[in-house]
Amino acid sequence: MTTVFAAAELNAYLPVLLLVAMAVTFAIANLAASALIGPSRQGAIKSGTYESGMNPIGTARKRFNVRFYLIAMVFLVFDIEIIFLYPWAVTFPSLDQALADGGVWLGRIGFFLLTSIVAYVYGYRKGVFRFD
Amino acid sequence: MIEKLQSLWPEITLLTAACVVMITGQSASAAVRRLSWSICAAALIAAGLLAYSTTAASGHALPHMAMYGKIVTCVVGLLLLLMVAGIADRAYEAEVARGKTVFDAIRATRGEFYAFFMFSLTGLMLCFGADDLVWLFLALELVSLPTYIMVATSTSKNASMEAGVKYFFLGALGAATFLYGFALIYGATGATNLVQIHSAFAAQIAAGGLNTIGIVGLILAVVGVSFKIAAVPMHFYTPDVYQGASASVSAFLAFVPKSAGFATIILLLSTVGWLPSSDYPSGALPMPVHAVLWVMAVVTMTVGNVLALLQTSVKRTLAYSSIAHSGYMLVGVIAGPGKGDDFASSGIAAVLFYLLVYGVTNVGTFAVVAAMQRQNRDGTHSEADRIEDLRGMCATNPMMGWTMVICSASLLGLPPLLGFFGKLPLFSAGISGGHIGLVVILGLNSAIAAFYYLRLAAYPLLESPDMAARTSNPITQVPVTGRWLAGVLSVVGVIALAIWPVTSAAKFGATYKTKVAVPGGQVAQGK
Numbered sequence: 155m156t157t158v159f160a161a162a163e164l165n166a167y168l169p170v171l172l173l174v175a176m177a178v179t180f181a182i183a184n185l186a187a188s189a190l191i192g193p194s195r196q197g198a199i200k201s202g203t204y205e206s207g208m209n210p211i212g213t214a215r216k217r218f219n220v221r222f223y224l225i226a227m228v229f230l231v232f233d234i235e236i237i238f239l240y241p242w243a244v245t246f247p248s249l250d251q252a253l254a255d256g257g258v259w260l261g262r263i264g265f266f267l268l269t270s271i272v273a274y275v276y277g278y279r280k281g282v283f284r285f286d
Numbered sequence: 287m288i289e290k291l292q293s294l295w296p297e298i299t300l301l302t303a304a305c306v307v308m309i310t311g312q313s314a315s316a317a318v319r320r321l322s323w324s325i326c327a328a329a330l331i332a333a334g335l336l337a338y339s340t341t342a343a344s345g346h347a348l349p350h351m352a353m354y355g356k357i358v359t360c361v362v363g364l365l366l367l368l369m370v371a372g373i374a375d376r377a378y379e380a381e382v383a384r385g386k387t388v389f390d391a392i393r394a395t396r397g398e399f400y401a402f403f404m405f406s407l408t409g410l411m412l413c414f415g416a417d418d419l420v421w422l423f424l425a426l427e428l429v430s431l432p433t434y435i436m437v438a439t440s441t442s443k444n445a446s447m448e449a450g451v452k453y454f455f456l457g458a459l460g461a462a463t464f465l466y467g468f469a470l471i472y473g474a475t476g477a478t479n480l481v482q483i484h485s486a487f488a489a490q491i492a493a494g495g496l497n498t499i500g501i502v503g504l505i506l507a508v509v510g511v512s513f514k515i516a517a518v519p520m521h522f523y524t525p526d527v528y529q530g531a532s533a534s535v536s537a538f539l540a541f542v543p544k545s546a547g548f549a550t551i552i553l554l555l556s557t558v559g560w561l562p563s564s565d566y567p568s569g570a571l572p573m574p575v576h577a578v579l580w581v582m583a584v585v586t587m588t589v590g591n592v593l594a595l596l597q598t599s600v601k602r603t604l605a606y607s608s609i610a611h612s613g614y615m616l617v618g619v620i621a622g623p624g625k626g627d628d629f630a631s632s633g634i635a636a637v638l639f640y641l642l643v644y645g646v647t648n649v650g651t652f653a654v655v656a657a658m659q660r661q662n663r664d665g666t667h668s669e670a671d672r673i674e675d676l677r678g679m680c681a682t683n684p685m686m687g688w689t690m691v692i693c694s695a696s697l698l699g700l701p702p703l704l705g706f707f708g709k710l711p712l713f714s715a716g717i718s719g720g721h722i723g724l725v726v727i728l729g730l731n732s733a734i735a736a737f738y739y740l741r742l743a744a745y746p747l748l749e750s751p752d753m754a755a756r757t758s759n760p761i762t763q764v765p766v767t768g769r770w771l772a773g774v775l776s777v778v779g780v781i782a783l784a785i786w787p788v789t790s791a792a793k794f795g796a797t798y799k800t801k802v803a804v805p806g807g808q809v810a811q812g813k
Binding site for chain 2: 258268269272275276279280281
C-alpha cells in the first residue's frame with residue numbers, strides 16, 4: 155500500500171489553508187472585540203427581528219406566489235448555461251491550431267446555447283414572464 | 287471527433303424535433319398545435335433514413351449494433367407515436383374548440399408530452415451507440431427521466447400520479463445501483479471507454495483472473511439495469527405503473543426502457559466477453575456474472591408467467607408478460623454471440639431480433655386497450671382494461687377483437703406468427719451454447735404462458751358478448767384514429783415481418799468481434 159497523498163502534493167494547498175485560518179481568525183477577533191469593548195444597551199426594538207430597517211409585521215411563514223417558482227426554474231437555465239460556458243471559454247483558446255476543429259467546438263457550444271434559448275422561448279410561451 | 291458527430295445525425299434530428307414541438311405545442315393557434323404530431327412523425331422517418339448511413343464504430347466489439355438499434359427505434363417509435371395520439375389535452379382541446387374556455391398555454395401539456403416522447407427515443411438511440419460508461423449513463427437517464435413525467439401526466443386520474451411517483455423513486459434506486467456498478471468497473475480498469483475496459487479485462491484474464499471489484503461492478507450494473515428491463519429483482523413496479531399509466535404510455539414503457547436496458551447489458555457484458563470453457567465450449571460469461579444472470583433469467587420468467595395467470599386486468603397481465611419476456615431475452619444474453627457465423631447460434635442476434643418482435647407485437651395488444659373505452663354509470667369513460675371487457679369483441683368490434691387475438695397468439699409464440707420466429711432463435715442459441723437446463727425452463731415457461739395468452743385470445747374470439755353488461759356499461763371505440771391504426775399496423779407487422787427476412791438485419795446488428803482495437807494503443811492499467 156503506497157501513501158495516498160505525498161506530503162509535497164499537500165504543499166500546494168498551504169495558501170488555501172492560510173486563507174481559511176485568516177478568515178476564521180478575522181471573524182472571531184471582530185466578534186470578541188465588539189463584545190469586550192463595545193457598549194451594551196438592550197431594548198425592545200433593538201432585540202427585535204432585523205428586517206432591513208422595516209418594522210417586522212406578521213408571520214414569516216407566508217404563502218408566496220407560485221410565479222416565484224417558475225422564475226427560479228428559468229433562472230436555473232441561466233445557471234446551467236454559465237456552468238458549461240465558463241470551462242468551454244477557458245479551454246477554447248488552447249485548442250490545437252493544426253487540427254482546425256475550432257469550428258466544431260464553436261458549433262457545439264452554439265448548439266448548446268440554442269437549446270437554452272429554446273428553453274426561454276418555451277418559458278415565454280408558457281407565460282412565465284406575464285405578471286397579471 | 288467530427289466522425290463521432292456524424293454518427294449522431296439521427297439523434298440530433300430527434301432532439302431538434304423535440305425542441306420544436308415543445309414550442310409549437312404552446313401555440314395560440316390550434317392548427318399549429320396539431321402540427322406537433324406531424325413534426326414528430328417526420329423527424330422519426332428522417333432519423334430512420336439517416337440511421338441507414340450510420341458508419342460502423344471501428345474497434346468496438348459490436349460495431350453494427352448502433353445502426354440496427356436506431357432503425358428499430360424509429361420503426362417501433364412510429365407505431366408508438368400513433369398510439370400516443372390524443373393522450374395530451376384531448377379533453378381540454380375539446381373544451382377550447384367548443385368555445386367554453388380560452389386557450390391558456392400554462393394548462394396545456396401537449397408540447398411537453400411530445401417533447402418528452404422524442405427525448406426518450408433520443409436516449410434510446412444514444413444507448414445503442416454508446417461507447418463510454420459516462421455516455422451510457424447519460425443516455426439511460428435520458429430514456430428514463432421523460433418517462434416518469436409521461437406516466438404521471440398520461441391521464442388525469444390519481445392512479446397515474448401514484449404510478450409516476452412509484453416509477454420515479456424505484457427508478458432512482460435502479461440508477462444509483464448501476465451507477466455504483468459503473469464506478470466499480472472504472473475502479474477496476476481505470477477506464478470509462480468500453481474498448482479500453484475490454485482490453486483491461488483481457489489483460490487481467492491473461493494475468494490470472496478478473497479483478498473482484500470489476501466482477502462486483504458488472505453484477506451491480508446488471509442488477510441496476512434490471513429496473514429498465516423490468517426483470518427480477520427490480521420488477522415490482524411494473525404492474526402498478528403499467529396499470530396506472532394510460533395504455534399507450536404502458537406500451538411505450540414496455541419497449542423503450544426495455545430496449546435501452548438490453549442494449550446496456552449487452553454492451554457491458556461485451557467488455558468481458560463470452561469466454562469458451564470446458565462446460566460451455568461456445569462461450570460463457572465469467573462464472574459469477576453467469577450465475578447471477580442465470581438466476582435472474584429463471585426467476586424473472588417464472589415470476590412473470592405465474593403471476594400473470596392470476597390477473598383480471600388486461601394491462602396487469604401484459605405487465606407480467608413484459609416481465610416474463612425479459613426473462614426470455616436474458617437467455618439470449620447468457621448464450622452470447624456464439625461461435626458460429628449463423629443467426630441460429632447467436633444469442634445477441636436473438637435478443638436484438640426479439641426486441642423488434644416484442645416491440646411490434648406488444649403495441650397491438652396495448653392498442654386494443656387504448657382504443658376501447660367503457661362507459662361508467664356516471665357517464666364518464668374509462669379504459670376497457672378488464673379481461674371481461676374483451677368478451678365477444680370479435681363479434682362486436684372485429685378489427686380490435688382480431689388485433690387482440692393475433693397479437694396475443696404472437697406473444698405466445700404460435701408458429702405462423704412473428705412471435706414464433708422471435709422465440710426460436712432464443713432456443714437455438716441456448717442449445718448451441720450448451721445451456722440445456724435454461725432452455726428446458728424456457729420451454730416450460732412458454733407452456734405456462736399459453737394459459738393466459740390463450741385467455742386473452744379466447745375471450746374476444748370464443749365467448750359471446752355479455753349483452754346485459756353491454757347495455758349498462760357500453761364499450762365503444764375511442765374516436766382517435768391513431769390508436770386503432772397502431773393496432774392494425776402491428777398486426778400487419780406481426781404477419782409481414784414473419785415472412786420478410788429481417789433476421790439477417792438482426793444478425794448484422796449482432797456482429798461480434800472478440801478482438802478489439804484500442805484507440806491510440808494506450809490502456810490505462812488500474813488495480
